[in-house]
Amino acid sequence: MPQRAQTATPVSVFTQRFSATPRGARLARRLARYHLDEWGVPYGSELSEAAAQIVAELAANAVTHGRVAGRDFELRLTCEPREGGVVRVEVSDCRTESRPPLNPQLPAPDEESGRGLLLVAALASEWGVAEREVGKTVWARLALSE
Template identity: 65%
Template sequence: MFVQRFSATRRGARLARRLAVHRLDLWGVPYGSPASETVALVVAELAANAALHGCVPGRDFELRLSHDRAAGVVRVEVSDTHPGRPEPPEPGAQPPADAESGRGLLLVEAVATRWGVADRLGPGKTVWAECDFGQCQ
């Protein structure tokens, strides 16, 4: 298990992604492998959402990674203190081509095996996603 808090900034989101792929490498999932790249994308999107939409002044977000080797699953959890919960994208929905945002959860939905939103202890929520290595590699 890997747990780390980050500042709810772009820099914090970038650091979360970098530390996630480092942790995966320590767990035997090599840098640049399809599984590592997929988990990096999920962490990047969820951390960016926490920094942009889940930001509460003076509060951080938390990244939690777990790796179940036997099942071949990596679980990514990003918790923030904002009460707003993301809505699953509508089937077939696409943001306008010139939109600068609105694709993050579409990407997560496309590459993760499953994802969702859960309550957390204290204020806010946890957005989680699981990636089965069999589907990521």
């Protein structure tokens, strides 16, 4: 009896470096939404909005806290549709000594910043920080279906 050919579900990946500026962070968010839509995560859907918000927060942190003069930050977006599916967002910067807290605390009500990682933690199924040879990668995972 002939064996059936197994069809592999493709993993979609987008990786790009951006200038460590507010403009670079905005472009990262826009391109993340564009690629997710191309991969079947509709623009404006709950998942697309959550992923875009995570990209925005992590990119803003890379620009604000991870910036090294003359160096870019990198966005890597992966969509793996098999086994329930997951979207993984990774933002890497070159600053090693500036690591985000893994248990971010709610800032005082009058503070103007400090809520980005709380948003990431609320939107992602899990998130963390990975070491790199130079710098760090902050990553988050979102389930394609709940």
